[in-house]
Amino acid sequence: xxxxxxxxxxxxxxxxxxxxxxxxxxxxxxxxxxxxxxxxxxxxxxxxxxxxxxxxxxxxxxxxxxxxxxxxxxxxxxxxxxxxxxxxxxxxxxxxxxxxxxxxxxxxxxxxxxxxxxxxxxxxxxxxxxxxxxxxxxxxxxxxxxxxxxxxxxxxx
Amino acid sequence: xxxxxxxxxxxxxxxxxxxxxxxxxxxxxxxxxxxxxxxxxxxxxxxxxxxxxxxxxxxxxxxxxxxxxxxxxxxxxxxxxxxxxxxxxxxxxxxxxxxxxxxxxx
Numbered sequence: 001x002x003x004x005x006x007x008x009x010x011x012x013x014x015x016x017x018x019x020x021x022x023x024x025x026x027x028x029x030x031x032x033x034x035x036x037x038x039x040x041x042x043x044x045x046x047x048x049x050x051x052x053x054x055x056x057x058x059x060x061x062x063x064x065x066x067x068x069x070x071x072x073x074x075x076x077x078x079x080x081x082x083x084x085x086x087x088x089x090x091x092x093x094x095x096x097x098x099x100x101x102x103x104x105x106x107x108x109x110x111x112x113x114x115x116x117x118x119x120x121x122x123x124x125x126x127x128x129x130x131x132x133x134x135x136x137x138x139x140x141x142x143x144x145x146x147x148x149x150x151x152x153x154x155x156x157x
Numbered sequence: 158x159x160x161x162x163x164x165x166x167x168x169x170x171x172x173x174x175x176x177x178x179x180x181x182x183x184x185x186x187x188x189x190x191x192x193x194x195x196x197x198x199x200x201x202x203x204x205x206x207x208x209x210x211x212x213x214x215x216x217x218x219x220x221x222x223x224x225x226x227x228x229x230x231x232x233x234x235x236x237x238x239x240x241x242x243x244x245x246x247x248x249x250x251x252x253x254x255x256x257x258x259x260x261x262x263x
Binding site for chain 1: 174175210213217220224226228229232237
């Protein structure tokens with residue numbers, strides 16, 4: 001750039017270049033995305049025709065996540081865990097990860113407590129849903145909103 | 158390559174609910190990433206985890222790419238009898254890893 005470029009000209013050029021770069025990188029790294037509809041479908045696959053009620057299951061996730069690559073979480077459900085009345089499974093779903101399924105955990109009465117802790121990836125600020133399947137065939141769900149600053153799945157290998 | 162870490166209390170009272178923590182080293186490659194040259198990195202994840210207590214299955218997990226690298230899973234069980242807790246992870250590319258821990262119940 002020549003010595004006599006005015007401040008305005010410089011800013012215009014630099015701004016234009018930055019915008020162009022930004023646009024290009026958005027297009028280049030646009031990852032596959034599940035949609036809320038895809039999540040509903042994934043939930044439907046697990047639940048079938050049964051009605052999903054609100055409550056009974058608890059999902060603990062930090063509300064603000066700095067690094068989406070490893071997000072600690074605990075999912076649990078209140079249950080006496082007897083042979084007649086226990087939690088059969090806990091399922092996790094996300095709205096905007098490339099794929100809506102996260103994990104399914106299956107228990108029996110011998111688990112003693114229906115509670116699992118693990119670490120997951122979050123590709124974006126989104127809603128995470130936990131669904132609990134009881135031995136009587138009913139389903140219960142809860143959802144948590146998470147704000148993610150650094151998304152997972154974007155970095156190059 | 159793979160390396161599993163298990164945390165099970167060595168002793169427990171009969172009927173007590175014990176917590177089991179497991180950690181295994183694994184990249185959990187999602188299959189959605191690309192190299193700098195644009196080539197897709199193939200998926201390589203652990204798909205299933207099973208825990209058996211003296212041969213009886215007590216816990217099972219089905220994992221998807223949304224589980225973070227080096228999967229950590231903590232769950233609980235009722236200490237019913239002395240014996241062995243066996244753990245098995247299976248995944249893509251024929252991945253299979255086992256571990257076990259002994260527990261004394263009084």
